[in-house]
Amino acid sequence: MNVFDLSLKLNGFPLKEARSVLNAIQQLEKTAFHDYVEQQKKAIVNYHLAHNVYYKTLFKRLPYTTWDAVPIMTKQDLQQPLANRLSDGFTKKNTYVNNTSGSSGDPFVFAKDKFCHALTWSIIQDRFGWHKLDFNRSLQARFYGIPLDKKGYYKERFKDALTKRFRFSVFDLSDDALETYLEKFKSTDFDYINGYTSAIVQFAKYLKQKKVVLKTECPTLKACVVTSEMLFENDKLLMEQFFGVPIINEYGASELDLIAFQNQNDEWIVNSETLFVEILDDQDQVLPYGEEGRVVITSLYNKAHPFIRYDIGDVGILSKTSTLQKPQLQKLIGRTNDIALLPSGKKAAGLTFYYITKSIIEDDGNVKEFIIEQLDLQTFKIIYISTEKLSVKQTETITQEMEHYLEKGLQIIFERQPFLKRSDSGKLKQFTSLLPHI
Structure with a gap:
């Protein structure tokens, strides 16, 4: 049984329809794809101008004329109650609601309509599929935080059980804790590791100290996906050596989508199907491929809440080999507030x-x-x-x-x-x- 897919369906997320739309986008030829992006950019702006009072207050030059005139949104713009920011017909009850971690210093609550959130999961499953990883069948060793209150703790453990994950808490990375993690790998057929870079690096350092290659102890292990924190090249080499599997770099934002994911050719491919990613200078001008600037992202499908030309707070470079249909992230330098x-x-x-x-x-x-x-x-x-x-x-x-x-x-x-x-x-x-x- 595809338990992961079923859990999304039972929560009202139309995964089947989202996959169909994603597949259709991926089949587009170059010219048709260009037309699709331009149409979707215009459509999402006009939708929110018509249905979102909050977005209208940000938009100084009504009506929409050109993309360059669309205002840049920042996290500070979102520091107000979610109810004030939702589009007509959307409430907390009929949307996916979550909050950002606040690691950037500006936490806030956000919402996605259910189709948009289903598209998010379609993109994630598509990218993991590049590496033969299946959310319904592949067992994940998850290095994430976990609520410490009793109710929250068991809720996350239950979700992990339903979605083929075993969670290793990142709040205790002592040698004693890491030894228990190693013993779990020896007795469990994990397919891949997924989680915060810094915690997974600590596990790799412990394996180095023990002179153990994890793949030897857990032969089913196929890959390691790191996310949410910077991945340095020497840490990547360390993990490759002592995990014995490829290290895959993921870049995402909970309020948006999966932003970029490394393929099997070690290319950091940007999500161009459901997002439109720009690199801007300090004057909000679009920079050519190969130049460093602010990462600004548009969610092309979120009707519940506008994320249009949204300055995510990161600095990066799209490679000179990028195209509209296949943009590649050359480098993620860090956060603008760092x-x-x-x-x-x-x-x-x-x-x-x-x-x-x-x-x-x-x-x-x-x-x-x-x-x-x-x-x-x-x-x-x-x-x-x-x-x-x-x-x-x-x-x-x-x-x-x-x-x-x-x-x-x-x-x-x-x-x-x-x-x-x-x-x-x-x-x-x-x-x-x-x-x-x-």
Whole structure:
């Protein structure tokens, strides 16, 4: 029985109809696809102008004339009750309602109409199918957060049982916990791993420490899909070595859809069927393929709630080989609010600090995990978990390298902790600026 599909159907999501629409889009030739995108962009704007009072207030130049005149939406625009943002005829009872994790600092509640949400699952199943993974049959080892209250905990465990998932909590990544995870893999025929990058990297480091290749202990394992957090190349190589399976990078947003997914040729393919993805500069102008800018996304099907030219808060590059029908994400650089402001006035991506530090302190396997916080213009705190405290030589080297790559006069504080604070969902924010919003 296809339990996963059945659970969606019983909850009112028309998966069969959504798959039919997705299949029809994927069969379009180049010219027909171009016409489809243009028609769908115009249709979704006009729908919300006609049926959504909230969206009308954002749209300064009525009526719709050209795409360039369509306003950019931000997460700050959505900081108001959901009822104020829903289109005519939609309520919390007849839509899919959820909330973002807040890892970007701007959490909010959102809604999708049920057909739009069914399309989301159709896209996800299609992409996982590229790697012979089937949500109805393939057993998933899930590295995610889980509610700690009794009701929420058992609700998630029940959902996991229905959808062929076994959940490993990311809130305890101690050696003792990771040993129990390894034992579970030895006794269970998992098909793939799926979850937050940082937690799965910790599991790979533990396997390295044990000199164990997971595929040897769990021969049924086919792939590992990481999501929600940055994937660094050296972490990918580590996981490939000690999992013994391909590592697949997923990029998505709960309020939108699956945004990009790596295929078997290691191409990070952007979802062009149900989303329209643009890269914009600071003046909201569309950048050519190959140039770095803000990731702005339009949901082409969500009638319950507008996400039109929505600035998701990320910075990325679409490769020069991209086309309208097959855009490819060359690089995801990080979040626009993860910016460090230096004493000289220079700005740097916060992940620069993380990457410099990572290359130094993880060489010997002593440091398990770490995050960086900017406390003021010149002060940065590195909070870390380790077997042994960092030596004076190591802390001096890190400080010198940061000054070498950025500028002199920075103060680096090192703070060893037994665990790192994660968001309620279990995500780990690698860099945080505590300065007023830049």
